[in-house]
Amino acid sequence: MLLVMILLYIPIIFLVVYSFNGGTIMSGWGGFSFVHYQELFADTRLLKILLDTFILAISSATIAAFIGTVGALFLDSLQNKKTLNTFLSLNNVLLVSPDVTIGVSFLILFTILGFSLGFVSVLISHIAFSIPIVLLMVLPRLREMDNTLVMAARDLGAKRGTILSQIVIPEIWPSIMAGFLLALTYSLDDFAVTFFVTGNGFSTLSVEIYSRARQGVSLEINALSALMFAVSLLLVFAYYLYTTYTDKKARLTK
Amino acid sequence: MDKKVLPVIEFKNVGLSFDNNEILKNVSFEIEAGQFYTLLGPSGSGKSTILNLISGQLSADAGEILFDGKVINNIPAESRRVNTVFQNYALFPNMTVFDNVAFGPKLKKMPKDKIKAKVREMLALVKLEAFENRAIQELSGGQKQRVAIARALANEPDVLLLDEPLSALDYKLRKQMQSELRAIQKRLGITFIFVTHDQEEALAMSDWIFIMNDGKIQQNGTPVDIYDEPINHFVADFIGESNIVNGVMKQDYLVSFVNKDFENLDAGMKPNEPVEVVLRPEDLDLVPVEQGKLIVTIADQSFRGDFYEITAIDDDQNEWKVQATNPSTVGARVGLDFGPEDIHVMRFNESEDDFDARIESYEGE
Numbered sequence: 001m002l003l004v005m006i007l008l009y010i011p012i013i014f015l016v017v018y019s020f021n022g023g024t025i026m027s028g029w030g031g032f033s034f035v036h037y038q039e040l041f042a043d044t045r046l047l048k049i050l051l052d053t054f055i056l057a058i059s060s061a062t063i064a065a066f067i068g069t070v071g072a073l074f075l076d077s078l079q080n081k082k083t084l085n086t087f088l089s090l091n092n093v094l095l096v097s098p099d100v101t102i103g104v105s106f107l108i109l110f111t112i113l114g115f116s117l118g119f120v121s122v123l124i125s126h127i128a129f130s131i132p133i134v135l136l137m138v139l140p141r142l143r144e145m146d147n148t149l150v151m152a153a154r155d156l157g158a159k160r161g162t163i164l165s166q167i168v169i170p171e172i173w174p175s176i177m178a179g180f181l182l183a184l185t186y187s188l189d190d191f192a193v194t195f196f197v198t199g200n201g202f203s204t205l206s207v208e209i210y211s212r213a214r215q216g217v218s219l220e221i222n223a224l225s226a227l228m229f230a231v232s233l234l235l236v237f238a239y240y241l242y243t244t245y246t247d248k249k250a251r252l253t254k
Numbered sequence: 255m256d257k258k259v260l261p262v263i264e265f266k267n268v269g270l271s272f273d274n275n276e277i278l279k280n281v282s283f284e285i286e287a288g289q290f291y292t293l294l295g296p297s298g299s300g301k302s303t304i305l306n307l308i309s310g311q312l313s314a315d316a317g318e319i320l321f322d323g324k325v326i327n328n329i330p331a332e333s334r335r336v337n338t339v340f341q342n343y344a345l346f347p348n349m350t351v352f353d354n355v356a357f358g359p360k361l362k363k364m365p366k367d368k369i370k371a372k373v374r375e376m377l378a379l380v381k382l383e384a385f386e387n388r389a390i391q392e393l394s395g396g397q398k399q400r401v402a403i404a405r406a407l408a409n410e411p412d413v414l415l416l417d418e419p420l421s422a423l424d425y426k427l428r429k430q431m432q433s434e435l436r437a438i439q440k441r442l443g444i445t446f447i448f449v450t451h452d453q454e455e456a457l458a459m460s461d462w463i464f465i466m467n468d469g470k471i472q473q474n475g476t477p478v479d480i481y482d483e484p485i486n487h488f489v490a491d492f493i494g495e496s497n498i499v500n501g502v503m504k505q506d507y508l509v510s511f512v513n514k515d516f517e518n519l520d521a522g523m524k525p526n527e528p529v530e531v532v533l534r535p536e537d538l539d540l541v542p543v544e545q546g547k548l549i550v551t552i553a554d555q556s557f558r559g560d561f562y563e564i565t566a567i568d569d570d571q572n573e574w575k576v577q578a579t580n581p582s583t584v585g586a587r588v589g590l591d592f593g594p595e596d597i598h599v600m601r602f603n604e605s606e607d608d609f610d611a612r613i614e615s616y617e618g619e
Contacts (some may be wrong), residue, residue, distance in 0.1 A: 151311055152344035154331045156358040156409055170348040 012229060019222035036223040043220065046208065050224075053204045056119070057187035060126035065180040068134025069129070069172070073164075075135070076142040088139075094132045102129055103196030110197060118201025125197050126187045131185060134179035141175035142168075174246040181239050185232070260323055262287040262310060262445055268317035272301060276585060279301050279469040280317070285447065287412070290439050292448045295466030296492070301449045303464075305415045308447065310334050320463040322412075337406035338415040342422070343398045347389045351401050352386040353375070358409035376404035379438060396427045403438070413445040420455065432459055453493050457481065465489050473606055485609050486600055490532045497574050498539075501531040501599070506616070509599055512548060512570050518597040522612040530600045535575040537596035540564070540582060546589015550574055552582050566590065 019037070023030025040046065061125045077085045094102075106125040115121060149171065170174075191206040198207060205228070209221055261284035264458050270278040278300045293301035306312040307319060310331030318325050326334060337358070345354050355373045364372070366473070380400035385393070393401065399419060406414055416435070420428045436459050439446045450456055455476040456463050465472045465480065465488075473485045482491035490498055501511030506521035509551055511531045523529070543549055550566035553573075557563075564576040574590060582588065604612075 069606055145340070146338050146344065148344035149340055149346060151331075152338070152346075153310055153357070154311070154406070155336075155338045157332045157361045158357075159332055162361065167346060 012161075015222050016226045016229065017075040018219060019226040021222075024219060036056030036219040036249045039220045039225045040227075046220075046224065049203050049205055049208050052119070052202065053188065055127060056123060056182050056204060060123055060130055060187050061180050061183035064079075064174055064183045068131045068179055068183075069138050069176050071131065071225045072135050072138035072142055072172075073168070075139055091135055094129070095136065099129075099190065099192035100196075106193065107196040117197055118202045119200075121197045121199070122194050122202065122204070125193050126190065129190075129193060130183035130186060133182050135175070137179035137182065138172055138175045141172045145171050152244050174242075176233055177242065181235070181242075185235060259286060260390040261285055261320075262322060263447075264318075264320040264323075265304075265307075266318040266320070268307065268314045268319060270307070270312065270315050272511045275468055278307075278314075281471060282317075282467075283412070283464060283471060283474065285445060287445055288443050289461040290436065290446045290448065290459060292450060292456040292460035292463045294450055294463055294464055294492075295472075296451055299466040300469040301451075301464075301466045302417055305338070305417050305447065305449055307411070308334075309336055309338050309415055317481075335411055335417055336413040337409045337411040338417060339402050339406045339419045341418045343402040345398055345401055345405070346388075347390050349390070350386065351382070351390065351393070354390065354401055355386075355405045355408050357405065362409075372408055373404075376408045379407065379441075380404045380434075395422055396431070399423065399431065407438075407442070411444065411446060414439075418444060418449055418451070421450070421452070428455070435459065457493070465492065467492070471606075483598060483613075484532060484600065485604060485606060486602075487530055489587060490530075490598075490600065495535045495575055495577075497533045497535065497570055499531050499533075501529050503527045503529045503599060507594075509597060512568060512572060514547070516547070516597060517594045518599060519594055520597075520598045521616040523599075523601060527601065530602070532598040532600060533574075533596060535563070535577040535594060536561075537592055538574065538576045539591045540566075540576060540578055540580075540589045541589045543587055543589045546591055548574075548590040550588060550590050552584050552586050552588060555582060555584055557581075 020032050020034070021028075021030055022033035022035060075084055077089055078087075102125070106121070106128070109115075110117060110121050145168070149167050150163055153167045158166070189206070190204075191210065194204050194207050195210070198204070203211075205224075209224070212218065212221060263285040265281050265283050268278060268281045269276070269496075274509055281304070293304055295301045303312065307314055308401065310326075310329065310333075313328060319327055321329075321334070321336075346357065349357070352373055355376055356369050359369045359372050374383070375387065377386060380403050381398050382397060382404065385397065385401075390398065390401070390427075397412070399468055402419070419435075420431050423431060432455060433450075436444070448456075448459065462474065463477055463480055464474045467488050473480055473489050480489065481493055484496075487498060490496045499511050501507050503511050503520070503523045503526070504515065505525050506523075507517060509516055509518050509520070509529065509531060537593060548568050550568045552564060553567050554565040555562055558577075560583050561577045564578055564582055566574045566576060568574065568590075601609075
């Protein structure tokens with residue numbers, strides 16, 4: 001297991017180490033230097049793409065968290081088991097279908113509709129592939145929720161809106177947050193879908209790195225990737241802290 | 255003529271089914287204001303269903319439910335003047351004790367200082383004054399129970415519904431809460447409808463008991479009435495311990511069982527009608543063989559603290575449970591003694607109305 005882990009991490013360690021290479025190519029070590037990091041921060045096009053990528057991820061994850069939660073609430077309210085299972089299967093198909101398929105189908109859809117490709121088309125497709133993820137996180141929590149809480153709120157005179165905002169949403173909030181974070185990382189990671197539906201000069205980091213790599217990887221990309229890796233680590237750590245905190249809280253509630 | 259007090263709640267021929275499964279069958283009863291009622295029955299007997307119909311969490315398929323004389327079948331739960339204490343407490347985990355109790359008053363748009371006063375009053379009533387800022391997670395089971403009661407009462411309901419609220423508490427705490435609930439009910443003077451499967455709890459707390467089984471009310475009455483004069487096999491078996499044997503009512507005041515004739519106090523039946531006979535274990539005395547009405551052999555004996563529970567077998571292989579203050583010897587031949595007043599006779603399939611009418615017919619003489 002340790003060996004597998006080492007094998008998996010060696011390329012990343014290599015990448016990080018070479019981002020500090022004083023030379024210009026991967027094949028030779030030209031001494032330790034921050035030169036590629038300096039290049040990176042001088043590259044305004046790349047920085048703008050970085051910013052766009054984050055704006056895209058945050059907005060698509062936020063909207064998907066909202067729509068996914070509404071969808072989960074709807075599915076949870078279904079009395080008919082058959083309808084529920086049909087919806088769940090449709091949801092799972094979306095989760096396992098390849099990114100390329102989703103990308104191509106969105107491209108076809110946008111082309112038929114005459115929709116111009118750019119930030120909005122990418123945003124829509126990112127929201128689309130994030131909704132099933134959120135749904136998958138929120139629905140089990142809703143099903144687990146103690147229904148007598150809703151009964152008690154009704155008993156005390158609360159109407160639907162109050163029950164939703166004061167009882168249900170606080171109960172499922174941790175799962176909405178988990179769905180949001182997962183959707184965020186999926187959006188940051190995505191290459192295939194974005195590659196198909198982007199246009200008009202709008203680009204995300206993964207697409208940009210891909211197009212630059214075709215002309216030979218510059219060590220500037222190494223520097224950027226190293227930074228991104230650091231951000232991912234932080235995100236994972238934040239997610240870990242958040243889940244252990246809410247788990248602890250949940251255990252206390254029991 | 256008596257001026258009849260208007261019942262606070264009335265069920266008229268109420269029925270309810272789930273998936274072709276009849277949960278309640280044509281149930282009718284009246285609840286008077288200011289009394290402590292108990293719905294008692296095994297799980298699945300329909301007692302919680304009645305509670306949910308009163309609170310509005312369920313709606314009836316058939317019949318009418320009246321509150322203060324008005325039909326409320328179509329009034330939603332949030333608009334009814336009843337509140338519920340749930341079995342698992344159902345406290346809102348994301349709120350403090352104060353916010354839980356204040357939930358109802360806040361929804362009524364009460365001014366802030368009044369809410370505060372109300373919450374303090376309710377917490378004082380359940381002896382949790384110092385707990386208003388606690389999180390629900392920090393409370394023990396008994397404290398959660400008290401908060402649930404305070405929260406339900408903060409809405410000033412006319413009727414408080416309690417759905418097996420004490421079943422999760424340990425024996426001592428349960429006893430204590432029983433007397434506290436009774437005291438709270440007396441102090442506030444509102445109607446309590448308490449659901450339980452624990453017959454001891456029902457006998458100890460209630461002014462009036464409804465015994466439920468199989469979606470129907472089997473019998474209703476004061477605890478003493480029900481204990482002394484159970485209407486059928488189910489009630490006799492469910493309330494307290496009992497010995498039930500088949501017999502024949504030869505004529506008024508004379509019943510025959512285990513091949514012997516005994517004088518008793520029941521009447522109003524057909525001559526030689528087959529009946530069931532109930533004898534409570536605490537009414538049976540162990541005596542020397544020659545003084546016994548029945549002769550039995552002691553088969554088993556166990557110590558129960560305040561009495562010995564003895565199982566004895568007669569010559570016809572009938573089992574007799576006896577509660578005795580003094581120990582006996584397993585294998586010993588002894589006599590069983592009981593008086594005419596200890597024999598209770600039950601007819602097969604007698605309705606409650608017929609039962610009441612029959613008792614009236616000969617006790618009124």
